[in-house]
Every structure is written in structure tokens, then in C-alpha cells.
Amino acid sequence: MVSSIWTIALFLLGAVQGKEICYSQLGCFSDAEPWGGTVIRPLKVLPWSPEKIGTRFLLYTNENPNTFQNLLLSDPSTVEASNFQIDRKTRFIIHGFIDKGDESWLLDMCKNMFEVEEVNCICVDWKKGSQTTYTQAASNVRVVGTQVAQMIDMLSTNYNYSLSQVHLIGHSLGAHVAGEAGSRTPGLGRITGLDPVEASFQGTSEEVRLDPSDATFVDVIHTDAAPLIPSLGFGSSQLMGHLDFFPNGGEEMPGCKKNALSQIVDLDGIWSGTRDFVACNHLRSYKYYSDSILHPDGFTAFPCTTYKSFESNKCFPCPDEGCPQMGHYADRFAGRTSETQQKFFLNTGDSSDFARWRYGVSVTMSGKMVTGQVKVSLYGSKGNTHQFDIFRGLITPGSTHSNEFDAKLDVGTIEKVKLLWNNHVINPTFPKVGASKITVQKGDEKTMYSFCSQDTVKENVLLTLMPC
DSSP, rough: OOOHHHHHHHHHHHHHHEEEEEHHHTEEEESTTTTTSSSOSSSSEEEEEHHHHOOEEEEEEEESSSSEEEEEETTHHHHHHOOOOTSSSEEEEEEOOOOOSHHHHHHHHHHHHHHHHHOOEEEOOOHHHHHHHHHHHHHHHHHHHHHHHHHHHHHHHOOOOOOOGGGEEEEEEEHHHHHHHTTTTTOOEEEEEESSSSSTTTTTTTTSSSOOGGSEEEEOSOOSSSSSHHHHHOOOSSOSEEEEEETTTOOOOOTTTHHHHHHHTTTTOOOOOOOOOHHHHHHHHHOOOHHHHTTTTTTTEOSSSOOHHHTOOOOOOOOOOOOOOOTTGGGGGGGGGOEEEEEEEEEEOOOSSSSOEEEEEEEEEEOEEEEEEEEEEEETTTTOOOOEEEEEEEOTOEEEEEEEESSSSSSOEEEEEEEEEEEOOOTTTTOOOEEEEEEEETEEEOOOEEEOOOOOBBBTOOOEEEOO
16 A cells, blocks of 8 residues: 555656756757646657657759758758749648658649649658657657747748748648647748647647647648547547638548558558558548649538538538638638637548539429439539439429539539439329429539529430520
8 A cells, every 4th residue: 555655656746847858959848747647648758859850851842843852950051052942932741650751642742732833842751750659759749840940940040031931731740740830930821730640639738739829820631530449530520720621521531441452452562551541531631632732622611510510401502701622722711710710511532533512403393293313413614513313202393402412523604404303113104304493503602503494304314404
């Protein structure tokens, strides 16, 4: 009994005192609360030294899109000698746990940026600090975040570079690296958190994790927000930005389950295959972001209380203040953020291109009363959609049925609508059904487009409605 009391006393003493480690230029790091000895962070782990982590800053630009230039914190002349341009935005991409800065997805993201803008794209490689035990990697986040803040400070001090032009994009643990860097850089322009990791961060105080105070604008994409136990969700469900996006509800991404086994035998090798198998939902966040760069209006996200409400068609169309785009162009909505954190929902495709365009369709029926299903396809200046289900059940003339769907393309100006009905029941009277009016609305527009017809058709015969 006495020994157990001493054990508790020593533990409490350690919790109060805590250890501290100091690194020249970076400052000191403690393992006391809130960094350790708490319910969420029971283990006390100090971050490794910058030498052991070996963080590298790999600069790609429009002028050198395939080979990086290494920027050294210890040698500002490496910036001078590089293709870094002061009149461009600078976007840092920061990988997460067990990942590395020269992994193909970071460069692919840079290359997508080069298609739409002139930019300094810096991939932050801290693989030595991330490829260790999770608890140690989570602690190393603080040193890497401090180094990112130092690189930003060097650009600001030596080149009078504007902090508002800096955008940190962090995946997994990298989202919290970005948060650490942002908390040390007042006036930082933007942080994008790509599925910020849950373990050791969700529910902690703001100084430990990514939060809205870390930059002027913080946007977050949640793709693996199911609880870690028992669902093995790696990402956080906690709101951590001014705008938090939950594509497909934020927990199960389309294409992850059915592609899981095929990913394992992928030519990219066992590691990336296994990675996609284990963490497919978690990795989707950076794949969505990368696709969003090339589709400025393909990730319209709707404010809504829950995904269930969104799926029940209760959050369409966009409100008067509009809808943000999830991903690269979310900052176009920055001026419309509020003090309260906001949740947004949308659906994506199950493989790249992930972009989708949401339409609301309302059909007023005509013709005979029958039981069956009604489908509609849209034809526009940029192409046409496939047929989407609008209604199944008793079709009565004069009744109106509505539904929303996510199309693979923006059809442009809608020129006509085609309706198809069937019930797969042999009916010797060959009933005819039609639609007197169909209205269509695109999610991010207020305009309603109306199409009319006085005709009726037999089962499985297309009826074309023209503008009215």
C-alpha cells in the first residue's frame, strides 16, 4: 500500500515538474501539460532534435516543375540562388505519419497548381521524424512546425515577403505541423488541414492542435472522421477551421471499400498498396484537394447540420451568401466566414476525377395513373448526364416529384431534358405517361430552368422536354 502511494506521488510530481529540452535557434519544448501527462496524451515524450528529424524544404516552381531546389534554414543564400519569386504565393505541402516529402502525391499537387497559377510550391520533408512510433512522431510535430515558422520568418525578414501570401497545406499529422507553424506566425494567410489526425490531438487545448486562430483563414477537409475505436478512423471529427468540409459525410469515402484489395497489388509496390488498403479514407483528403485545383467549381459544398439532412435533400440550393468550394478555392469564401465554425457537406465521385455538380430536379407528371419509376437526364452546352432516378411509386397526373443528384460534369447551359419511365409490368392497355413541366436548378445558382411538353409516351420511350 505504501509503495503504491509513493508510485502515485512520484507520478504526480513528474506530471507537475515535467521535463524540458532546448534546441538552439528553436527554443525549448516541455513534456508537461498540455503536451503530456493528460488523458488524451498520457505518455510524456519530448520531440527529437532538428538534426535527427532532418527536415528539408524542397522548392518546386513553374520554372522547375520536376526537380526540387533545396532551401536551407541555415543558409538564406539558397533562397537567393533558387527560383523562389517574391511576387507569387507560397504554398507549403506538409506530409503526415509514416509518409515522406518526396512521395509522388506532393509533387502531383504542385504540378496541378502550376497548371492554374504561378506559385512557389514547397514540399516539407520530415520523413525521419514521421517514420517512427506514432507517439514520437506526434511529439516531433512541434519541432517541424517551429522550423516551418522559421522558414516563413526568414522569407519575411530577408525578402519582406508578405505573410498573407503564405498558405500551409498539411495532411494528417502535417495538419498539426501547420497549426504549430501558424500559432508562431501571427498574420499567416491560410492553413488547409487535410484530415487532421485524431489520436493525441482531438479534444486537446488549442495550442496543441490545429485551430482557427492559427491563420487568417483555416479550412479543413474531413475524410476519415469515424472514431478511432472501434472504427479505425484516423482523422478527427472535431471542427478545427473556419470552414470544415465533410465530403460524403466525412467517414466512408466512395471507392475505398471496393478498391481496397486491388490497391494492394498495385504496381506502385506493396507499401503504397497496403497504405491505400489500411488508410484509403484518410488519404482521400489530399486526393480531393489535388483534384479541386483543376476543377474550380466541382466541389460545391452546402451548409447543413448533418449529412443525413444533406442526403434527405434539406440543404439545397445554396443560401443567399452562396456556397464555398471545398479545397483549393475555399479562400474565395473567406470574407463570408463567421465567428461560429461552419460545417459543409457534398458528395464526390469514387475515383479521380472526384468532382461532382449537384442538380435539383422537379417533375410534374401527366398522362395515365400507373405504378413505376421516373428517370431524368439533362442535356446542355457542355454535354449530358446519364439518367437519374427522380421517383418510384404511384405516378398520378398532376403530382410533382423532386430529387437531387450529383452529375459527373457541369452540363453548362441546359438546353433540354429527357424523361424515361417504366414499371416492367406487362399491361395490355400500354399506358402513356409524360411530364407537363420539369424544373432544374444547379446547386450554386438561384436560376430555375423550366422545360415543358404536352406529349405522353409508352414505357421505355424517351420524352424530350424543351424550354418553356
